[in-house]
Amino acid sequence: MQIRIKGAHLLDPGNIDAKKDIIIKDHLIEAIVDPIPDLSFNPISDRAGNEFETDITIIDAKGMIVVPGLIDIHVHLREPGQEHKETFATGLAAAAKGGFTAVCSMPNTTPVNDNSQVTKFIINCADKLGLSKVYPTGAITQGSLGITLAEIYDMKQAGIVAVTDDGKPVENSDMMQQALEYCKGLKIPVFVHAEDLSMADGGSMNEGPFAKSWGIKGIPNAAESIMVLRDIALSELTGAPVHFCHISTRESVKAIRQAKKRGVNVTCETAPHYFTLTDENVKDYDTNFKMNPPLRSEKDRQAVIQGLVDGTIDVIASDHAPHSQNEKEVEFGRAPFGIVGLETSLSLSLKLFHDGFLTMEDLVNKMSKHPAKLIGINNDIRPGNMADLTIIDPDDVYKIDPEKFKSKSKNTPFAGIKVKGRPFLTMVNGKVVYQRYEI
Numbered sequence: 001m002q003i004r005i006k007g008a009h010l011l012d013p014g015n016i017d018a019k020k021d022i023i024i025k026d027h028l029i030e031a032i033v034d035p036i037p038d039l040s041f042n043p044i045s046d047r048a049g050n051e052f053e054t055d056i057t058i059i060d061a062k063g064m065i066v067v068p069g070l071i072d073i074h075v076h077l078r079e080p081g082q083e084h085k086e087t088f089a090t091g092l093a094a095a096a097k098g099g100f101t102a103v104c105s106m107p108n109t110t111p112v113n114d115n116s117q118v119t120k121f122i123i124n125c126a127d128k129l130g131l132s133k134v135y136p137t138g139a140i141t142q143g144s145l146g147i148t149l150a151e152i153y154d155m156k157q158a159g160i161v162a163v164t165d166d167g168k169p170v171e172n173s174d175m176m177q178q179a180l181e182y183c184k185g186l187k188i189p190v191f192v193h194a195e196d197l198s199m200a201d202g203g204s205m206n207e208g209p210f211a212k213s214w215g216i217k218g219i220p221n222a223a224e225s226i227m228v229l230r231d232i233a234l235s236e237l238t239g240a241p242v243h244f245c246h247i248s249t250r251e252s253v254k255a256i257r258q259a260k261k262r263g264v265n266v267t268c269e270t271a272p273h274y275f276t277l278t279d280e281n282v283k284d285y286d287t288n289f290k291m292n293p294p295l296r297s298e299k300d301r302q303a304v305i306q307g308l309v310d311g312t313i314d315v316i317a318s319d320h321a322p323h324s325q326n327e328k329e330v331e332f333g334r335a336p337f338g339i340v341g342l343e344t345s346l347s348l349s350l351k352l353f354h355d356g357f358l359t360m361e362d363l364v365n366k367m368s369k370h371p372a373k374l375i376g377i378n379n380d381i382r383p384g385n386m387a388d389l390t391i392i393d394p395d396d397v398y399k400i401d402p403e404k405f406k407s408k409s410k411n412t413p414f415a416g417i418k419v420k421g422r423p424f425l426t427m428v429n430g431k432v433v434y435q436r437y438e439i
């Protein structure tokens with residue numbers, strides 16, 4: 001069977017930027033062709049009598065943008081072990097609805113993904129679902145305890161695309177140096193959760209006047225930037241690439257900008273909440289505003305946007321961190337860190353496009369091309385490549401409603417806010433895994 005996506009604008013930065021139709025056959029992109037005239041039904045022949053293949057599904061994507069499948073490199077799928085928060089089935093349905101053809105799962109599950117058995121389990125479970133793809137990350141250290149290196153080589157053989165102790169930093173600098181040297185040899189990227197626990201410990205929101213007025217213990221910017229600076233130094237020392245997760249402070253952005261200028265092999269990501277909200281938005285001890293790193297000041301938010309604009313920040317990732325309602329409905333200081341993000345990430349990021357900060361090309365780079373490059377996959381829109389595509393409806397205005405989330409958890413600070421633009425269709429291996437029918 002063939003699928004023809006017609007009437008859309010194709011945008012694959014550096015490759016294609018034109019009004020074209022795409023023909024998909026047997027999971028692959030078969031051809032990119034000039035648009036045919038409007039068709040309101042599946043035709044058997046055109047006016048000249050030339051026969052079309054009859055077994056063809058037309059996807060009308062007029063007014064929309066077809067881009068290489070979006071990839072979210074920072075997702076907590078929670079399975080195995082924390083299925084009350086999320087499962088592969090619910091998390092990957094949320095990914096598909098969010099426009100993501102692939103996600104990187106974080107290893108802080110129960111048990112931790114620190115060996116090839118767990119890696120294989122994740123890949124098998126995800127494959128069976130036939131939704132968005134999962135590229136697992138493995139732990140840097142056994143149990144993410146920071147003491148002994150995990151079985152990184154075995155996990156790589158089993159299919160991990162990066163290592164991280166996300167949720168925690170690797171506190172010991174010597175251990176981090178060893179990890180970087182080892183991973184450099186294996187050609188596997190290290191994703192860094194930059195946090196100085198001695199400074200952050202016990203804190204629940206950004207240190208500053210708002211934390212003070214709420215009587216909540218603060219987490220200073222330096223808790224993040226100290227570790228960013230350390231790992232820039234370790235990257236320089238070892239020559240190993242370092243990718244910084246969820247950058248939230250102006251000091252971190254500045255340090256990474258300067259490091260890149262010096263030619264240090266560093267990349268970084270931020271999450272939509274860091275360029276959308278600040279600590280001033282934390283209201284009524286609502287634990288849906290509690291995440292790690294915390295929402296920072298307006299100055300930091302502006303610096304994050306500037307970092308995205310000037311290319312210091314390479315990637316937008318959601319840090320999708322589902323928690324059940326019971327877990328979040330406790331006092332602010334005791335609530336777990338994290339918010340869901342898969343189903344709001346694209347809409348919130350599109351605001352940067354609508355506000356003129358990023359071009360659509362920038363956005364596709366940060367949500368698709370750069371993530372793909374970082375984890376070593378080729379998702380170009382080219383004949384012969386897998387048909388992993390996202391169709392974006394850039395102008396559709398709607399209100400975020402957590403009750404409509406496919407995710408098992410609803411912990412979002414964005415409930416009820418109006419946004420513009422969202423995914424229209426997500427295609428993985430030539431199969432439609434999400435299409436928006438609801439108005």
Ligand SMILES: [Zn+2]
Pocket residue numbers: 166167168193245246292
């Ligand atoms: Zn983290």
